[in-house]
Amino acid sequence: MRIGQSVILLPLILRFLPSDQISIWALFSSITALIAVFDLGFSNVFSRNVTQILSGSSYTLDKFKDNIESSNIRNISASDLMKTLTVMKRFYAYTSVVLFFSLSTFGTLYIYHIGKGVENKSQIYFSWAFLIGSTILNFFYNYLTIVLESKGLIKETQKITVYGILLSMVFAIVGVVCGGGLIAICASGFIAILFNRFFLYRLYEKEIRPLIPVEKVKFDFSAFKEIWSVTYRVSVASISSIAIYRSGIIIISLFLPLREAGIFAFSMNLVFMLSEVSFMYFYTHLPQINSMVYLSDKSGLKKVFTASILISSLSISCGGLVLVLFGNKLLELIGSNMSVMPPIPLSLVLLILLLDQIQNMSTFILFSEGNLSYMRPYAISAIIIISSTFILCWVLPSFYAVILPQLFTQLAFNYWFWVKKVFKNLEISFLDFKMVFPF
DSSP: OHHHHHHHHHHHHHHHSOHHHHHHHHHHHHHHHHGGGGGTTHHHHHHHHHHHHHTTOOBOSSOBOSOOOGGGTTOOOHHHHHHHHHHHHHHHHHHHHHHHHHIIIIIHHHHHHHTTTOSOHHHHHHHHHHHHHHHHHHHHTHHHHHHHHHTTOHHHHHHHHHHHHHHHHHHHHHHHHTTOHHHHHHHHHHHHHHHHHHHHHHHHHHHTGGGSOSSOOOOOHHHHHHHHHHHHHHHHHHHHHHHHHHHHHHHHHTTSOHHHHHHHHHHHHHHHHHHHHHTHHHHHTHHHHHHHHHHTOHHHHHHHHHHHHHHHHHHHHHHHHHHHHHHHHHHHHHTOOOOOOOHHHHHHHHHHHHHHHHHHHHHHHHHHTTOOTTHHHHHHHHHHHHHHHHHHHHHSOSTHHHHHHHHHHHHHTHHHHHHHHHHHHHTOOHHHHHHHSOO
8 A cells, every 4th residue: 555655646746746846755755764763673672572561471671581381371461561661652752852853953954955946935844844743743653553563453553554545645636636736745644644643542542551550650761771782783773774775865965956856866766666566575475484484494485585586686677677768758648847867877776776675685584583793784884875975975966976885885795795694594596596486
């Protein structure tokens, strides 16, 4: 539904919005993607903790006990649940304040800078206000989704998400067609978040509230410290990964005119959409991959991993070929005056995407095995890429100033080392790829 929403709305956005608003919309998308940095990887740790408490595991502030007697299962500790929920709520509340301050100050200055040449500035600022509101609400109430899914209410929470996306699409389509422009798109997202969080909270009150004691529990900093001791390594890798892939769009928009920065951001958003489609096969097999790693099922893991690489490579190659050869022609057919990057830089971006996908699949296998050795190289690469991108954009701003630092820095180590490590661990050869598609 998320991918489909983008596919359905994109032609309308290109048809009815002027090029400067399309550029702003593409940059907005990049900003919202960077918001994931503020999570710091806590959502995964919170999910694990709540799942174990709700399953009846014996929990202490320093660790979960590995050996759980069957008689203890389903004996949910209300106090442990309340302690964890208190830590979660405080974390998301304090982080939301920091996020709000960052977006309303530095974010607004950034929007002011890139929107200098735009005629209808008030529309951009109203849109930015809706975007801030939806971002803060979505982030602050993230604990609802974590707790509900940890209890096993995955179907119910995903149904609410789907209905929210449908509601957002209806408002966005009507608003854009009626001339609402960028405000209609951002307002539809805000409405969808209100809908989503309202019904998630009702489900939370029905399913989780009866498990929580009436008395309040004070914030336990020792519990937060223990969660952070588990989280910080994942946080470094997560922040580095997001910074590598998303920071370039923000940096280049500070140095290039809005039109060129918009073309780059718009092209990158199309590439990221292609990335989501090509990654879907691997993503749907993540639970199976975790199970195979736990059961040491090397043959099954090899088959899923090699199939994922082949499907991802074919998807990116075919989709990228269409984008390079016919991207601008398709935009002309829609009636948009927007365009994609020239063929050479766009081809390099697609190459980066392909190498990124293979690398990400490899590091996930390592992560499933408890191997986080890629954390430090990721962090070092992020520092090199961001600093060199900023310097190149300052000296000679162009599309290549963003593309080449990432390509060469990653080729130096990350693109091949972790793939080679997984290939060696799983004993993968060319024959394993052939067995996926024997014809």
